[in-house]
Amino acid sequence: MSTEMEVRGVRVRYGPLEALHGIDLPVPAGTVTVLLGRNGAGRTTLLRTLAGAVRPTAGQxxxxxxxxxxxxxxxxARRGLRLVPDLRAVYPGLTVAENLALAAARPGxxxxxxxxxxxxxxxxxxRAGTLSGGEQRMLALSRLVLPPPGGGPLRVVLVDEPALGLSPAVTARTYALLADLRASGTAVAVAEQRLPQDLPRGTLVHVLRRGAVVFSGEPAELPPPGTPPPRH
Incomplete structure (x- = not known):
């Protein structure tokens, strides 16, 4: 299992508040990595740091x-990274077709x-802004099957709450799509509040609490809900 991306000792501050406290975390190629935690745990900040949308104050x-x-x-993005944020993931003033055309390496x-x-x-x-929340989510996620702007392979996929606003059937289809990307060698990292069902074999889980990683392992190794984090 090779590491596609990783953060080393990453700290991120928003003004006086530190959102990530020196995190070390790998994102392996050909693997689904789940960042698990409540709102405010640091999951979104970590994804945005990997994507380059947030600059760390320390670390690499x-x-x-x-x-x-x-x-x-x-x-x-041109090197083959694609981020699907949880909010503002589509261009509301453009049509669905125009949103898809912008996401592809070339119009088609x-x-x-x-x-x-x-x-x-x-x-x-x-226009994308007139769609329901679930429809906008599908539009944002559909970009994952289009070639990246650089024209090369899709190497890293980062998705913040893939199931947001989706029905159980569409959620299952979305995770099947992510599993297919993983099987093709893409490094997939998703942020979730709860552990999804039917994860592909070899999935890795990192639990974040208050900007720190408190558990890393396979889904079957997760401690029961309510278990306090280990003391360091």
Whole structure:
């Protein structure tokens, strides 16, 4: 299992508040990594730090061994990284078709996105801002099956709360899509409040609390809910 990306001793501050407290965490290639925790635990900040949307105040972000801490989010995207945030994940003033065209390496057939989420087919001419929350979520997630802007392989996928606003059936389909990406060698990291069902074999879980990692292991090794974190 090779490490695609990792953070080493990463600290992130928002003004006087420190959101991440010196975190070390790998994101292996060909693996689904689940960042588990409540709101405020640091999951979103960690994903955004990996994506380059947040600059750490200390520590390093490394990609295939190289220090990319100062590499912009745009440059990371062109190298094959794709972030699906939990909020503001679509361009509301553009149509569904225009959103898909912007996400692809070159304008063309949105077929792969519609195969993943056929519910979007009748909505291609609608402005994304007029869609329901679940429809907007499907639109954001459908970009994962389109080639990245750099034209190369999709190497890293970061998704903040994949199931947000989705029905159980669409949630299951979404995790099947993420499992397919993992099987193709993509490093997949998702932030969730609860452990999803039907995770692929080899999934890794990191539990975050108040900006620190308090557990790392496989889903079956998770301590029971309510177990206090270990003392350091």
């Amino acid at each position: 972000v490394r990609w295939r061994g190289a220090d990319v801490t100062r590499l912009s989010a745009y440059e990371r 057939d949105p077929g792969p996105a519609l195969d993943a989420y056929p519910e979007l087919g009748p909505l291609l001419t609608r």
